[in-house]
Amino acid sequence: MPADLAVLGLGHLGLPLAQAATAAGISTVGYDPDPHTVAELRAGRLPTEGADGSLTAAGVRRMLSAGFRATTEDSELGRVRTAVICAPTRLGEDRALDLGAIGDAARALAARLRPHTTVLLESTAYPGTTEDYLRPLLESGSGLRAGRDFHLAYSPSRFDPGNRRHGYTNTPKVIGGLTPACTEAAAAFYGRICEKVVRARGPREAEAVKVLETNYRHVNIALANEMAVFCHDIGVDLWDVVRCAETKPFGFQAFRPGPGVGGHGVPIDPNYLSYKGRSLGHPLRMVELAQEVNGRMPRYVIRRCATLLNEHGKSARGARVLLLGVGYKADTGDQEGSPAREIASRLMELGAQISYHDPYVPQWRVLGRPVPRADSLYEAAAIADLTVLLQPHRTYDLQGLAVKAQLLLDTRGASPAGAAHRL
Known part of the structure; x- marks a missing residue:
């Protein structure tokens, strides 16, 4: 039919x-x-x-x-x-x-x-x-x-x-x-x-809408990520800063940092017109910079992981690290461009023992090897030397997780204030 x-x-x-x-x-x-x-x-x-x-x-x-x-x-x-x-x-x-x-x-x-x-x-x-x-x-x-x-x-x-x-x-x-x-x-x-x-x-205007919307997200996430690093270095609680700033009824929209960006909405620079084989000669510099900033975040997460372990008398080599949420965003198992893969591979290269938990991802491979999946979230967090929250799925009881985990790094600022180390 x-x-x-x-x-x-x-x-x-x-x-x-x-x-x-x-x-x-x-x-x-x-x-x-x-x-x-x-x-x-x-x-x-x-x-x-x-x-x-x-x-x-x-x-x-x-x-x-x-x-x-x-x-x-x-x-x-x-x-x-x-x-x-x-x-x-x-x-x-x-x-x-x-x-x-x-x-x-x-x-x-x-x-x-x-x-x-x-x-x-x-x-x-x-x-x-x-x-x-x-x-x-x-x-x-x-x-x-x-x-x-x-x-x-x-x-x-x-x-x-x-x-x-x-x-x-x-x-x-x-x-x-x-x-x-x-x-x-x-x-x-x-x-x-x-x-x-x-x-x-016309179609060009509609296509440019996608360029603007996608790049708007990436540029503002990059600003939030830069602020996260800056505020941590000077001892300021970024999450409290965002909470207060978003009460402004005009001229501000809240974006929050994270371990990196992923998904199918890639940052688009129209300067790279591959189907024509030519360059416009005026790249979107803000987009290029945002991509550079957001691309650094997985390495920053690794640095924070190593520092936290050292502060608690442990080395990254041999440490048991549990990663929570390996998709590119919360409440989905889609792994397109997810920073979790780079974070896991870099931790492996440092000698850490990696495991993961994600209700949407039954199997996960990194560097060609299967990563052990934790069956019991809270038991795994209690055993792990470090638990890293990458995606705050709705199914996660973050208050209970903070109590069970030996050491918790929250890269999304989703856990209750004071319950975990935040990005």
């Missing part, structure tokens, strides 16, 4: 969209070239380890019972009215976004593209990607013309894993179409799922 919607890419972007669309009664097919991903979804399981509460195995089974289909066959793409590309883009070694997965999805879609289809891009991308990279692939592969034969628009993903207040439907959706008609076609589709649609002037 033909579907109304095809979601290309069933990862961290595509699955939430497919779930929201299915819940809204939209007949949805999910396309992914990875047979493992499709097989897991068809079996009613999540294709990756860990869940964030917004999508669980039970949620996948509800999607299937509501008619959702997952497939590796691109023939399904030729029978839909709307196609949304949610392919992953990651930051490469040259600090340029890798748009290869978008290109693969575009070529698969172009071969099946029919007139009057609405094509949307949600993947993280540079301003100009929709028009200068995606459009030529779709037009050359289909023989159709964007803006005349089919609608084309960009909509930045704003999905926040683990957020119980703001989900896909109640987060305003920004859209920017190639033409006014493209924008309205996109608005008509997203209006079936989202409570509010915000129209940008």
Whole structure:
């Protein structure tokens, strides 16, 4: 049976969209070239380890019972009215976004593209990607013309894993179409799922929204991280500083430090336009500096760990260190870019004996070796020479943990004041 919607890419972007669309009664097919991903979804399981509460195995089974289909066959793409590309883009070694997965999805879609289809891009991308990279692939592969034969628009993903207040439907959706008609076609589709649609002037403006929102987060987290190091050095309680500062009703938004940043929202510098093979010549210096500051935080955590152990008469070599929460954020098992891996590997290199606990991550490997998982959190904390809280999952009783742990370093400031050493 033909579907109304095809979601290309069933990862961290595509699955939430497919779930929201299915819940809204939209007949949805999910396309992914990875047979493992499709097989897991068809079996009613999540294709990756860990869940964030917004999508669980039970949620996948509800999607299937509501008619959702997952497939590796691109023939399904030729029978839909709307196609949304949610392919992953990651930051490469040259600090340029890798748009290869978008290109693969575009070529698969172009071969099946029919007139009057609405094509949307949600993947993280540079301003100009929709028009200068995606459009030529779709037009050359289909023989159709964007803006005349089919609608084309960009909509930045704003999905926040683990957020119980703001989900896909109640987060305003920004859209920017190639033409006014493209924008309205996109608005008509997203209006079936989202409570509010915000129209940008065009796809470049919508793409720049993603650049601004992502970099805003990274720059402000970098400021908070620098303040954490500064305040610790001068003996000031940063967490009390933030608590007081956020009472200001204007001109301030609270950001808090941590052991590093991760996730799929990588800092984007449009100076690195890999798909054009050229540089704009004016990089976003604030973004570069923020990336440098945030990239130093795992090493700072290691330094604090070693200092705390030394102050309590212990060496890092041979010390038993328990890491709590190894995903990139609280209440999710997604490990994309998580600082936990670097922290664990550096502790191992110092000779520490590492174990971990995370309710969302049943297995974890670092440096090619499996890391022992603590079955009983509080017993493990009582045995460990040092417990490091990396992610304050809601399931953690931090007051009880502080009582049980021999030595607790809280990198998130989530434990009660005075109960632990804070970053």
